Amino acid sequence: MQSLSNRSDARRPELAQLRSDRLPNPCRELQPPLDIAVARGMPRYFFHLYDDIDSIDEEGTELPDIAAATKHAITQAKDMACAEVLKGHLSLRHRIEVTDEAGMVLLTVRFKDVVEVQV
Numbered sequence: 001m002q003s004l005s006n007r008s009d010a011r012r013p014e015l016a017q018l019r020s021d022r023l024p025n026p027c028r029e030l031q032p033p034l035d036i037a038v039a040r041g042m043p044r045y046f047f048h049l050y051d052d053i054d055s056i057d058e059e060g061t062e063l064p065d066i067a068a069a070t071k072h073a074i075t076q077a078k079d080m081a082c083a084e085v086l087k088g089h090l091s092l093r094h095r096i097e098v099t100d101e102a103g104m105v106l107l108t109v110r111f112k113d114v115v116e117v118q119v
Contacts, residue, residue, distance in 0.1 A: 044101050045069040051094035073098050073109040081111050
């Protein structure tokens with residue numbers, strides 16, 4: 001069965017582009033295991049996208065702190081909003097939820113909070 005994130009990536013090329021940093025890495029075996037990375041102070045954050053197609057981030061991204069995770073989520077939300085506008089539509093209800101390794105939601109970035117719509 002195809003995972004939710006893979007299925008949505010196939011239908012949304014811009015999502016695949018945003019996740020390009022998560023493509024298979026030939027040096028992955030050289031990276032320390034997650035528990036060692038966390039012990040060194042680099043927590044892993046997960047960025048779940050909830051829009052027309054929910055995309056659950058199964059790999060996460062190591063970032064130094066919640067401030068960096070917030071900045072990353074805002075950048076992703078702006079990029080996704082831009083991609084939607086280029087397709088001719090935008091839903092300001094879409095959001096990105098940032099969770100920690102335990103699955104606890106740390107913050108939610110709503111598209112409506114990162115773009116300004118003027119009439």
